[in-house]
């Protein structure tokens with residue numbers, strides 16, 4: 001798995017760069033429409049989406065993530081006793097409970113680099129869905145070839161962070177023939193010049209591949225949204 005979320009120095013600036021957004025609105029509205037009262041957020045990271053949805057539905061939530069630094073931020077920012085944070089891997093965790101809604105947001109799904117890992121995740125979902133429960137997740141569509149703009153020149157941005165003040169962030173990316181993207185994310189703290197770096201890999205799966213994997217795990221596809 002990537003080193004991106006296991007670096008405490010980077011986990012503390014995740015929320016400055018990735019706050020609540022239209023995608024989080026989408027998941028919250030889905031939870032409301034589905035009448036969900038229990039939520040399982042796989043790959044919850046710092047838990048912004050988990051907290052927002054649990055607050056909106058007034059129910060109970062569990063966030064699972066293998067990166068302790070991300071969970072530490074989640075714990076620090078949570079006062080709601082209706083949310084539990086669990087250290088674990090979405091490929092094999094078994095909580096022995098079922099949920100109305102299971103989500104995996106923020107393209108976390110793309111961290112699963114093999115079909116076997118994707119199917120393992122879908123099996124985890126099946127093990128945790130209540131009867132009539134739903135699973136919602138997102139993955140970047142390879143047809144959009146978004147990574148072409150992940151060059152230092154086009155991706156450079158300055159983010160105001162609580163921990164370091166202004167930080168310049170930029171990416172470099174190289175696509176492999178197997179549709180796995182090698183990504184480097186570079187960080188430069190403007191006040192001190194300090195540099196940080198995360199290397200990670202993302203798999204870009206076509207929609208049909210995802211459907212095959214879901215069906216193999218026993219899920220039925222209800223909607224495929226685009227943006």
Ligand SMILES: C[S@@+](CC[C@H](N)C(=O)[O-])C[C@H]1O[C@@H](n2cnc3c(N)ncnc32)[C@H](O)[C@@H]1O
Nearest residue numbers: 005043044045065067070089090105106108111
């Ligand atoms: C881009 S962040 C998304 C966090 C959050 N879902 C959001 O929308 O802000 C991706 C998260 O996926 C988590 N992740 C990576 N591999 C995972 C795995 N095998 N099981 C569960 N989560 C995983 C990372 O630790 C990280 O917190």
